[in-house]
Amino acid sequence: MAQDMTLLWGSGSPPCWRVMIALEEKNLQGYNQKLLSFEKMEHKSQEVIDINPRGQLPSFKHGDVIVNESYAACFYLESQFKSQGNKLIPDSPAEQALMYQRMFEGLTFYEKLNAVIYYNWFVPEGERHDSALNRNREALVTELNLWEGYLQKLGSGSHLAGPSFSLVDVTVFPTVATLFRFGLSAEKYPKLGEYYALLKERPSVKASWPPHWLENLKGQDTLKDM
Ligand SMILES: N[C@@H](CCC(=O)N[C@@H](CS)C(=O)NCC(=O)O)C(=O)O
The missing domain is CATH 1.20.1050.10 (Glutathione S-transferase Yfyf (Class Pi); Chain A, domain 2)
Structure with missing residues (x-):
C-alpha cells in the first residue's frame, strides 16, 4: 500500500512533518519519498508543480489520488487506514x-x-x-x-x-x-x-x-x- 504513495517534502517544514508523522502512525513506512531543497527552489520544479500547482511542499500522492494540503492528507490517511496502526480520532x-x-x-x-x-x-x-x-x-x-x-x-x-x-x-x-x-x-x-x-x-x-x-x-x- 505504502509503495503506491509518494511524498515530496522539505526538511523542517511543519506541514511536511505533519504528513510524515501521520504516515508513521498509520504504519505506512516504505512510501516513496523525495527530500527537496527550498534553498535551491526545488519546490518550484516541474515535478512538484505536476502534483501541486502551488509549488508547495508537502506534495502527496496515493495511486492516482492527489492530496497536498497537509491537514487534508492527515485526515485522508486516518480515514483510509482506520484500522491500521494507531487510531488518530478519538471516539469520545x-x-x-x-x-x-x-x-x-x-x-x-x-x-x-x-x-x-x-x-x-x-x-x-x-x-x-x-x-x-x-x-x-x-x-x-x-x-x-x-x-x-x-x-x-x-x-x-x-x-x-x-x-x-x-x-x-x-x-x-x-x-x-x-x-x-x-x-x-x-x-x-x-x-x-x-x-x-x-x-x-x-x-x-x-x-x-x-x-x-x-x-x-x-x-x-x-x-x-x-
Ligand atoms: N497549506 C499548505 C501549506 C504548505 C506550505 O506552506 N509549505 C511551504 C513550506 S513549509 C512551502 O512549500 N512554501 C513555498 C511556497 O509557498 O512557495 C499545507 O499545510 O500543506
Whole structure:
C-alpha cells in the first residue's frame, strides 16, 4: 500500500512533518519519498508543480489520488487506514470535539509563529518596520499563553485533546517543535516544554525528525526573549 504513495517534502517544514508523522502512525513506512531543497527552489520544479500547482511542499500522492494540503492528507490517511496502526480520532465526543477545535486553532498558532520567525523572509527589506515585527511578537506571546493555558487545564502528561495521541498532536506538534528550535524558553512556557519533551520521544516523531536539525543540533535564538 505504502509503495503506491509518494511524498515530496522539505526538511523542517511543519506541514511536511505533519504528513510524515501521520504516515508513521498509520504504519505506512516504505512510501516513496523525495527530500527537496527550498534553498535551491526545488519546490518550484516541474515535478512538484505536476502534483501541486502551488509549488508547495508537502506534495502527496496515493495511486492516482492527489492530496497536498497537509491537514487534508492527515485526515485522508486516518480515514483510509482506520484500522491500521494507531487510531488518530478519538471516539469520545468531548475529546473528538476538542481535537477538531484545537487542530484548526493550530493553523492560527502556526501562522503567528511564521509571522515572527520568517518576518524578514516574508516582508521585503524596504517594507520592514520594528513596530510591525513587535506587533507580531506580541500576537505570538498571546497565542503561546493560550496554549500554555490549554495544556495546564488538561494536566500533566496529557496530549492536546486529552489522554490519547490524536490528529491534533500530529498537526500541532511540528509547530511546537519549531518554537523550541527557534529558542523558546521551556522555563517561561513550562507546559509547552513538558509537551515537547513528551512527544519528541514518540517513535513516529523520532522517525520523521527533520534531518537538518539532526545534522546541526543548534537552532536559532529568535524566540529566546519571548
Ligand atoms: N497549506 C499548505 C501549506 C504548505 C506550505 O506552506 N509549505 C511551504 C513550506 S513549509 C512551502 O512549500 N512554501 C513555498 C511556497 O509557498 O512557495 C499545507 O499545510 O500543506
